[in-house]
Amino acid sequence: MTETPTTEDKLTRDEMAQQVARDIPAGAFVNLGIGQPTNVSNFLTAQQGVTLHTENGMLGMGPVATGEEVDEDLINAGKIPVTELPGAAYFHHADSFAMMRGGHLDVCVLGAFQISKNGDLANWHTGAEGAIPAVGGAMDLAIGAKATWVMMSLFTKTGESKLVETLSYPVTGLGCVSRIYTEVAIFELRDGKVFVRSVHGISFDELAAKVPVELTWA
Amino acid sequence: MAPRIANSAADAVAEISDGSTILIGGFGNAGQPMELIDALMECGATDLTVVNNNAGQADAGLALLIKERRVKKIICSFPRQSDSWHFDEAYRAGDIELELVPQGNLAERIRAAGAGIGGFFTPTGYGTLLAEGKETRTIDGIGYVLETPIHADFALIKALKADTFGNLVYRKTARNFGPIMATAAKAAIVQVDEVVEVGSIDPEHVITPGIYVDTVVALGGEK
Numbered sequence: 001m002t003e004t005p006t007t008e009d010k011l012t013r014d015e016m017a018q019q020v021a022r023d024i025p026a027g028a029f030v031n032l033g034i035g036q037p038t039n040v041s042n043f044l045t046a047q048q049g050v051t052l053h054t055e056n057g058m059l060g061m062g063p064v065a066t067g068e069e070v071d072e073d074l075i076n077a078g079k080i081p082v083t084e085l086p087g088a089a090y091f092h093h094a095d096s097f098a099m100m101r102g103g104h105l106d107v108c109v110l111g112a113f114q115i116s117k118n119g120d121l122a123n124w125h126t127g128a129e130g131a132i133p134a135v136g137g138a139m140d141l142a143i144g145a146k147a148t149w150v151m152m153s154l155f156t157k158t159g160e161s162k163l164v165e166t167l168s169y170p171v172t173g174l175g176c177v178s179r180i181y182t183e184v185a186i187f188e189l190r191d192g193k194v195f196v197r198s199v200h201g202i203s204f205d206e207l208a209a210k211v212p213v214e215l216t217w218a
Numbered sequence: 219m220a221p222r223i224a225n226s227a228a229d230a231v232a233e234i235s236d237g238s239t240i241l242i243g244g245f246g247n248a249g250q251p252m253e254l255i256d257a258l259m260e261c262g263a264t265d266l267t268v269v270n271n272n273a274g275q276a277d278a279g280l281a282l283l284i285k286e287r288r289v290k291k292i293i294c295s296f297p298r299q300s301d302s303w304h305f306d307e308a309y310r311a312g313d314i315e316l317e318l319v320p321q322g323n324l325a326e327r328i329r330a331a332g333a334g335i336g337g338f339f340t341p342t343g344y345g346t347l348l349a350e351g352k353e354t355r356t357i358d359g360i361g362y363v364l365e366t367p368i369h370a371d372f373a374l375i376k377a378l379k380a381d382t383f384g385n386l387v388y389r390k391t392a393r394n395f396g397p398i399m400a401t402a403a404k405a406a407i408v409q410v411d412e413v414v415e416v417g418s419i420d421p422e423h424v425i426t427p428g429i430y431v432d433t434v435v436a437l438g439g440e441k
Contacts, residue, residue, distance in 0.1 A: 054391070056245040056248070057245075057391050057393055058391050071390065072247060073249070073390040074248075074391055075246060075248050079245075084390070090390055090391065092325075092393055092395070093271075093394050094398045096322075096325070097321065125347070132306060133297075133298070133318055134295070134296045134297055134299075134318070135319075135321070136295050137321040137322060138320070139322075139343050140320055140322035143341050143342060171347075173345075173346075174361070
């Protein structure tokens, strides 16, 4: 883990992705979820030697395909055409998820609706009346990797903290999240406690007043 | 026994009857056996239970089967997408039953069926809505949910090529559910770009051994 300096301004989405990328250990096998986490790949360096996994059966996924590279048989979990890197491997779906569930991936980065202080994750279903549920690989990803990190904005559009005492949204996985990257703070979750690693555009005291769980300065 | 080599997609799916359970390969459009699904549309079989990762995209393939109300139940992990309008409409009208399964459990349930496993305990989904009513067990301090195999009458899958023994080779991420679905159905029907002579696929490169394959149809490829 690298040090994160506290900053005067909030982190932009790119800065959040950059920070996640810096924290990924060299040589790690990593799954990046759909949405904000996908952006992390833009900040991984060749020197890091990170191998990306995609749930639909590939290790060694390269950047998004453009122009003549586009091949309908080569897509990522978001069904976007991608490329393959030297050393890539293809495998079927049961192997892909066995790889995940079996703890072979080092890091998985996901988005979230809510996270509880003990690391319970909600990111698959709002539970809203009439909403059609879809889960995809969310539950497998949440509990499968050695470390599950989340990238999200800390507050909802109406200003409520997404870091909560207990989830009000349906659970994706229990006790699985160990780190949360937000625009105003980076959190570490361990032993049922929430540690603040850095703050951005907000003071620790202001943050503590807005988040309904006990925070400890790391 | 070597597989039957069908002379058309329609010929390949001719035995599929009303009420069948059908595994359909593909993740999005990659590996989706579009011509076999179109032939299934034409053949008229209805009251189907379909197993696929998704519930159809846009106005093609599985989405049309759902639009025409030929699917009474779908078992999948990710039905709702920006272009799943035919499923959304059928679901909201109460015309289709949905069994939502986390993607890894879906794959493992299919694998289990093909491997003769009667059920397995998985940590995926433990403590969630999708485990409600299911048997659970704590093993070495970790919570697990009992999941059961998904057997089917037919599998419709797409591979790159087959030899006349039914040995299959796939292409890139279009492999996805193909190899496990081929094992879990009473009859696996495979569309390929080309059927080649036995001996022309290196045995080390065979992904699905021909023992699992019942019908093959060569449809030519764009590539």
